Amino acid sequence: MTAATVAPAPPRERAGTREPGTPGRRGIALLPTAALVLGAVYCIVPTLWILIAATKSPAHLFSTATYVPSLDDGLVRNIRELSAYHGGIFWRWMFNSFLYAFVGGVLASAVSAATGYALAKYEFAGRTALFNVILAGVLLPQIVLAIPQYLLLSHAGLNDSYLGVILPQLFNPYGIYLCRIYAAAAVEDSLLEAGRIDGAGEFRLFRSVGLRLMTPGLITVFLLQFIVIWNNFLLPFVMVADDSKFPLTVGLYSMLRHGAAEASLYSLVITGTLLSVLPVIALFLSLQRYWRIDLVTGAVR
Known part of the structure; x- marks a missing residue:
């Protein structure tokens, strides 16, 4: 009588290791993208502030919300002055x-x-x-x-x-x-x-x-x-x-x-x-x- 062939058990995954494509690897791969996004925000925010602040008159410059543009003719008036x-x-x-x-x-x-x-x-x-x-x-x-x-x-x-x-x-x-x-x-x-x-x-x-x-x-x-x-x-x-x-x-x-x-x-x-x-x-x-x-x-x- 022949003993039944038993498939070997798969090796245990070591603690702390992950296969390629796992969420841990994907998270590490997203780090450069996140750094680029932060750098872009760092460069864009001051420019956006200047663009919005230029639309405000002197009376509205410090009395309104920072990133809310003025809808009147503040920019035209500022350029004229x-x-x-x-x-x-x-x-x-x-x-x-x-x-x-x-x-x-x-x-x-x-x-x-x-x-x-x-x-x-x-x-x-x-x-x-x-x-x-x-x-x-x-x-x-x-x-x-x-x-x-x-x-x-x-x-x-x-x-x-x-x-x-x-x-x-x-x-x-x-x-x-x-x-x-x-x-x-x-x-x-x-x-x-x-x-x-x-x-x-x-x-x-x-x-x-x-x-x-x-x-x-x-x-x-x-x-x-x-x-x-x-x-x-x-x-x-x-x-x-x-x-x-x-x-x-x-x-x-x-x-x-x-x-x-x-x-x-x-x-x-x-x-x-x-x-x-x-x-x-x-x-x-x-x-x-x-x-x-x-x-x-x-x-x-």
Whole structure:
């Protein structure tokens, strides 16, 4: 008589262990999503507050619920009063910010492109050491450089001038780093050798080949530098004394200081802060389609 075959009992599940797909694993997988949601809320809530507060008149700003917008014409009235403040100086500040950011962004992108291209495509003594020194500039905080820059530009007679704000922004270590990396990846040495065989000079190679292939990277450098200059407060605050040359950051700060004695200016400062964000959003949306990491597209062109 044969003994019946008995199937072995399944091994006991160890205490504290779960199979993949169990609620414990799913909970751990949801942690990054929850962190992203919290980060998004942290960024959106202040912007939402500014958007709602800009719709309120000075009388309603502190007397109504924080996140309940005003349904009257508070926003239109605030914009009208802001435009009339000191003869419309707010729009002068807006123009100054655009001038500083656009001119400084274009020139800084050109300097970064030339420097990054040279570091990536030419062999010369001290190239690595020079690149390391440029990278060290990323670690220097702006507050350390503000006073030396002010003293140097004052000695040159450029304090309280537009050039005094634009010139220190032309050297962008992070932009040079990005351009070097992008030039090394996008600009093929074979294309440059073919151009040299055809008799093209180095400047023509940089202008006709290098800049064309580096265009997506340069747009990124320009946008980053534009935002940095647009939001810069310390340098123009130290360098400029004439309020007609203030950018928006310094101009709104001066309004906020006067608002300590005149509470009605708080609504104008909030409205000005809302308006100051709109050009950056428009620029970001208009340049977003150029943000691509498609090196083949650049090479074909």
